[in-house]
Amino acid sequence: MVPDDRHKQRLLVFHPLPPGQAQAAAALLGRIHGLKVRCEPDGLSLQVEYDLPEFTLQGIEEALIGHGFHLDGSLLSRLRRALIHYCEQVQCENQAAEGERCQKCRAIWVQAYEHHPHGDADETPEEWRAYR
Numbered sequence: 365m366v367p368d369d370r371h372k373q374r375l376l377v378f379h380p381l382p383p384g385q386a387q388a389a390a391a392l393l394g395r396i397h398g399l400k401v402r403c404e405p406d407g408l409s410l411q412v413e414y415d416l417p418e419f420t421l422q423g424i425e426e427a428l429i430g431h432g433f434h435l436d437g438s439l440l441s442r443l444r445r446a447l448i449h450y451c452e453q454v455q456c457e458n459q460a461a462e463g464e465r466c467q468k469c470r471a472i473w474v475q476a477y478e479h480h481p482h483g484d485a486d487e488t489p490e491e492w493r494a495y496r
Contacts, residue, residue: 369455374421374448376410376428377436385433386410392431393424408436417456422449 378385386403390410393401400413412424425435425445435441 368415370416370459371413372416372421372452373411373413375404376412376421376425377441378408378410379434379436380408381434383407389428389433392428399424416452417459420449420452420456421445422452 376386376389378389386408390401390403393399393410393412398414398418402411403409404411412421414420414424422445429435435445
């Protein structure tokens with residue numbers, strides 16, 4: 365079985381101050397349909413599961429920051445998040461392009477089929493058809 369590439373499981377790490385951010389964010393995100401949220405034992409991070417393109421890590425983070433939460437600002441965390449943001453953006457763009465490409469391919473095949481002689485196309489001259 366091939367894993368679904370759209371299903372993502374990510375770790376959100378919060379700044380230690382103010383305390384209790386992970387639990388409050390879990391309560392907030394847990395109410396959103398399509399998101400699975402689990403608090404990690406360290407008390408500073410959340411495990412979040414979602415499907416692209418319905419949700420992205422960048423969108424989730426922006427919503428949390430908009431509600432006053434503070435994510436971990438260490439260099440490693442920022443680099444990890446930036447890489448994930450880029451990869452998810454490219455994946456969403458590729459999925460959209462794949463859908464457009466499939467529609468274009470179908471249109472090309474429909475046009476080719478319309479111009480191609482089909483059905484009972486007999487190239488025998490009419491006068492030879494009745495000859496037996």
